[in-house]
Amino acid sequence: MNSDTRETIRKVLLFILTILITLVFFLPLLWVVMSSFKTRLDLFAIPPKWIFTPTLENYIGILESDFKQQLLNSLIIAAFSTVYSVTLGSLAAYGFSRYPPKSGNFILFWILSLRMLPVIAVVVPFYLVFRALGLLDTHLALVLVYSIFNISFTIWLLKGFFDEIPLEFEEAAKLEGYSPFEVFSRVSLPLTRPGLAAAAMFCLIQSLNEFLIALALTTRVAETAPVGLAKLQTFLGTDWGRISAAATLFMIPVVFFTILIRNELIRGMSFGQLKG
Amino acid sequence: MTSIRLENVHVNFGKTEVLRDISLEVADGELCVIVGPSGCGKTVTLRAISGLTRPSRGHVYFDDNVIDHVAPGDRNVGMAFQTYALYPNMTVRENWEFPLRAAKRQEELIQERVGQVTGLLDMGPLLNRYPRELSGGQQQRVALGRALVRRPQVFLLDEPMGNLDAKLRVELRASLRKLQMDLGVTTVYVTHDQVDAQALGDKIVVMDVGSVQQVGTPEQIYETPANLFVAGFIGTPRMNFLDGTLKQENGNLVVEHPLFKMDLPEEVVGRLADNARDRKVVMGVRPESIGVSTHPGPQTIPGKIYVCEPQSNEVIIEIELEEEVHLKVRVGRDALGFEPYIDQLVQVQIDPDTLHFFDSVTGVRLS
Numbered sequence: 026m027n028s029d030t031r032e033t034i035r036k037v038l039l040f041i042l043t044i045l046i047t048l049v050f051f052l053p054l055l056w057v058v059m060s061s062f063k064t065r066l067d068l069f070a071i072p073p074k075w076i077f078t079p080t081l082e083n084y085i086g087i088l089e090s091d092f093k094q095q096l097l098n099s100l101i102i103a104a105f106s107t108v109y110s111v112t113l114g115s116l117a118a119y120g121f122s123r124y125p126p127k128s129g130n131f132i133l134f135w136i137l138s139l140r141m142l143p144v145i146a147v148v149v150p151f152y153l154v155f156r157a158l159g160l161l162d163t164h165l166a167l168v169l170v171y172s173i174f175n176i177s178f179t180i181w182l183l184k185g186f187f188d189e190i191p192l193e194f195e196e197a198a199k200l201e202g203y204s205p206f207e208v209f210s211r212v213s214l215p216l217t218r219p220g221l222a223a224a225a226m227f228c229l230i231q232s233l234n235e236f237l238i239a240l241a242l243t244t245r246v247a248e249t250a251p252v253g254l255a256k257l258q259t260f261l262g263t264d265w266g267r268i269s270a271a272a273t274l275f276m277i278p279v280v281f282f283t284i285l286i287r288n289e290l291i292r293g294m295s296f297g298q299l300k301g
Numbered sequence: 302m303t304s305i306r307l308e309n310v311h312v313n314f315g316k317t318e319v320l321r322d323i324s325l326e327v328a329d330g331e332l333c334v335i336v337g338p339s340g341c342g343k344t345v346t347l348r349a350i351s352g353l354t355r356p357s358r359g360h361v362y363f364d365d366n367v368i369d370h371v372a373p374g375d376r377n378v379g380m381a382f383q384t385y386a387l388y389p390n391m392t393v394r395e396n397w398e399f400p401l402r403a404a405k406r407q408e409e410l411i412q413e414r415v416g417q418v419t420g421l422l423d424m425g426p427l428l429n430r431y432p433r434e435l436s437g438g439q440q441q442r443v444a445l446g447r448a449l450v451r452r453p454q455v456f457l458l459d460e461p462m463g464n465l466d467a468k469l470r471v472e473l474r475a476s477l478r479k480l481q482m483d484l485g486v487t488t489v490y491v492t493h494d495q496v497d498a499q500a501l502g503d504k505i506v507v508m509d510v511g512s513v514q515q516v517g518t519p520e521q522i523y524e525t526p527a528n529l530f531v532a533g534f535i536g537t538p539r540m541n542f543l544d545g546t547l548k549q550e551n552g553n554l555v556v557e558h559p560l561f562k563m564d565l566p567e568e569v570v571g572r573l574a575d576n577a578r579d580r581k582v583v584m585g586v587r588p589e590s591i592g593v594s595t596h597p598g599p600q601t602i603p604g605k606i607y608v609c610e611p612q613s614n615e616v617i618i619e620i621e622l623e624e625e626v627h628l629k630v631r632v633g634r635d636a637l638g639f640e641p642y643i644d645q646l647v648q649v650q651i652d653p654d655t656l657h658f659f660d661s662v663t664g665v666r667l668s
């Protein structure tokens with residue numbers, strides 16, 4: 026057996042393995058998407074039906090309910106929190122990397138510890154604070170809370186990326202007459218694109234998924250999709266078809282965003298692999 | 302235009318003093334070459350001139366103005382970094398346009414300048430490549446181009462040609478020199494390459510462990526090295542050093558070595574300082590000023606060939622006079638007149654005119 030065939034066999038085996046692993050992770054998703062198109066009868070058929078006549082009845086049902094507004098709320102809150110976190114986070118991370126304050130490590134640890142805080146410990150204080158501010162059940166409240174958590178993570182992630190950038194890139198630009206902010210925005214920031222992508226993705230998913238705080242701080246106007254989804258499980262029974270439809274709709278923006286930034290994301294996941 | 306002056310510049314990194322009292326002047330339009338062993342502070346000197354590193358003591362002047370507090374971007378210097386520091390997310394063309402865009406130049410001017418540099422550095426087919434897609438020498442040319450494209454008052458070039466092949470280096474050296482003279486840009490050029498230094502420099506600065514050892518024209522540095530370090534650093538192979546004693550004998554000054562004794566001619570004696578009598582010295586003799594023959598003559602020293610390194614049109618022969626006493630000799634193949642082989646017995650001829658004398662304790666040149 027020459028090395029070419031061996032190489033081919035290796036590749037094929039690896040490919041099959043990859044497919045298998047992907048399937049394992051993908052199956053639940055597939056189940057949800059399929060369920061969303063099933064009638065109540067098909068849904069509980071045993072053995073499960075792989076082939077069935079799809080129906081849009083679940084989608085129509087869910088879109089006529091409050092869920093449409095909740096989905097919109099989720100997206101608005103997540104988008105604002107992400108933009109806000111990544112913008113502020115990258116500026117702060119750059120500051121920590123290039124102009125480290127005296128007790129920089131302590132401050133950094135303190136910032137990160139915000140992220141490690143169990144959410145349940147802060148729900149009540151947040152509730153009291155926002156009640157005092159009169160911000161209960163507003164989008165702003167959730168944007169602020171999510172940003173607190175996301176910024177801390179973003180700073181940590183991006184500081185690593187900025188640390189990797191050789192100082193001389195910036196010095197060269199400085200010599201060429203660029204102002205400190207231009208050096209940041211035109212030289213360093215573009216080099217952290219993979220990091221920005223990873224941070225944005227992370228912030229988005231965190232904000233979309235968050236449940237406990239949203240449950241505590243919102244009642245109607247700013248209620249988010251995860252809370253809405255949970256409320257579909259009533260004591261009258263659970264409408265799995267509608268839940269599946271809602272979950273599918275909920276997934277679409279994340280999938281879309283992931284595809285959009287997938288190239289940067291792959292580089293971002295392999296941390297600090299800053300290769301031009 | 303601009304002249305550069307460093308006045309007693311010290312640079313410290315934490316506790317270590319990297320530059321110790323550097324004073325240096327580069328006249329307007331001059332090309333000053335800095336040479337010195339690795340780690341002696343050449344890069345840091347350039348950084349002090351550019352303002353990227355703040356001296357802990359001393360001052361930097363452009364013309365007669367102190368610029369200690371002028372930001373690097375306002376000094377109008379173009380620097381080619383030793384590590385290139387090319388923007389990895391920009392193509393060659395974008396790397397070159399970037400400095401021009403900072404000054405918000407007209408688009409036509411930008412394209413014209415980029416075109417000129419492209420021609421000068423012979424990078425035409427590579428303009429749209431990213432730095433990672435270039436060889437080391439090509440990247441180096443991009444780095445050089447980025448310093449040149451802006452036409453600053455001062456060029457600071459940190460080993461801008463170390464990675465180029467011999468042919469390109471010679472060509473580029475000539476074009477760079479021409480461009481520099483045409484534009485009249487004051488230039489500080491760091492190199493390891495002695496040929497570069499000799500060929501380019503109006504002035505050479507030899508540095509060692511953070512201080513200036515000698516400043517002079519290429520000829521001065523070669524012909525009258527100020528101390529043992531400069532003598533040993535300039536020239537390939539390096540100067541031979543032998544311990545000896547200067548003595549007065551029958552009214553003549555002689556230099557005595559365990560293996561030989563030489564009368565010093567009038568001119569040499571005249572050059573030596575008055576106090577250079579009866580003292581231990583280090584004699585220096587350049588490999589290219591030693592003669593080798595197979596037959597003994599007046600004042601020849603016997604020896605044995607130890608190693609023989611043929612070069613293109615000359616040979617470098619290492620001759621053992623006695624154990625631990627070796628001399629390197631560089632002679633043209635034609636001038637040698639015989640085919641040297643290892644262990645061959647030969648006679649070495651040293652012309653006393655060509656001897657350099659250094660104090661055996663301080664290493665300072667005696668003259």
Ligand SMILES: Nc1ncnc2c1ncn2[C@@H]1O[C@H](COP(=O)(O)OP(=O)(O)OP(=O)(O)O)[C@@H](O)[C@H]1O
Pocket residue numbers: 314319337338339340341342343344345346383
């Ligand atoms: N940022 C720094 N922090 C601490 N020490 C430094 C720093 N930069 C340079 N040094 C030290 O200063 C000395 C001079 O460095 P420099 O880079 O000027 O050497 P060089 O002459 O350019 O050498 P080479 O020919 O290898 O480039 C070295 O001993 C180096 O270790």
Ligand SMILES: [Mg+2]
Pocket residue numbers: 343344345383459
């Ligand atoms: Mg250097």
